[in-house]
Amino acid sequence: MTLVSSTPMLRAASRNGYAVAAFNVHTLEMLQAVVEAAEEAEAPLIIQTTVGTVKHLGADYICASVHAASKHTKIPMALHLDHCSDFAMIMNCIRAGYTSVMIDASAYPFEDNVRITRKVVEVANACGINVEAELGKVGGVEDDIIVDERDALLADPEECAVFVERTGVHSLAPAIGTAHGIYKGEPNIDFDRIRAIREKTAVPLVLHGGSGIPAAQVKRSVALGMAKMNVATELRIAFSDAIKDVFTAKPEENDPRKYMVPAKQAVKSIALAKMELCGCIGKARDIG
Numbered sequence: 001m002t003l004v005s006s007t008p009m010l011r012a013a014s015r016n017g018y019a020v021a022a023f024n025v026h027t028l029e030m031l032q033a034v035v036e037a038a039e040e041a042e043a044p045l046i047i048q049t050t051v052g053t054v055k056h057l058g059a060d061y062i063c064a065s066v067h068a069a070s071k072h073t074k075i076p077m078a079l080h081l082d083h084c085s086d087f088a089m090i091m092n093c094i095r096a097g098y099t100s101v102m103i104d105a106s107a108y109p110f111e112d113n114v115r116i117t118r119k120v121v122e123v124a125n126a127c128g129i130n131v132e133a134e135l136g137k138v139g140g141v142e143d144d145i146i147v148d149e150r151d152a153l154l155a156d157p158e159e160c161a162v163f164v165e166r167t168g169v170h171s172l173a174p175a176i177g178t179a180h181g182i183y184k185g186e187p188n189i190d191f192d193r194i195r196a197i198r199e200k201t202a203v204p205l206v207l208h209g210g211s212g213i214p215a216a217q218v219k220r221s222v223a224l225g226m227a228k229m230n231v232a233t234e235l236r237i238a239f240s241d242a243i244k245d246v247f248t249a250k251p252e253e254n255d256p257r258k259y260m261v262p263a264k265q266a267v268k269s270i271a272l273a274k275m276e277l278c279g280c281i282g283k284a285r286d287i288g
């Protein structure tokens, strides 16, 4: 099928108490791995790329590959631009064929975040695609966005309600204690805050920093209303470790297929495990 906006996927997830797993990919093999996982799991799928990956591969190459993948499957798929603070880059990706974008103006004061997000929502509505925005600051490191974990600010439930109302945004990533990258200890998720935000806002909520959150905490977050979980770092590590293993065993290997196949398999396994945690297995049929 053709690529769809992530809005109907996330609404179905929110309504039915599960989350859609969203995977950051950087290579064709990583894309194939998560598509194969979604097909096997009969799960809806959100493929996402960071701004860094768009700069690395090119929005047109990414769109062409993801559109090709979607044509070969009956699984509903969306292509999402992760954490972007650059309006021109967002327009570039929409024009190329992305069906979902994140405007991350969380570094700005509230009023500026509202104004910037509203502007992206207006364009996205004209194109029928999803917009995700962030309130508060998710801790950790992602590409070149660095937030001091100690200073990471959590989202205020009242502000979330006002923000959604004033921006018309389709999905919201409130900072609730998760961080990007791999956790040094256990993440300190504020579950009461998730519940309070869920009660005050009608849009699907997004859990960032899904790498390394203990299974029980993911399940609890989803049960409280998280409708999308982003996974990036764990996939990169699995992909890279599988390649390192090949070269450790056979340093003279020079056929990319020989190390890309195990790398792809490693990504697929992680993707399947995350889908299981999100509860989205078999949910592809939820989206017409």
Ligand SMILES: [Zn+2]
Pocket (backbone or CB within 6 Å): 083, 138, 142, 180, 208, 209, 230
């Ligand atoms: Zn994130």
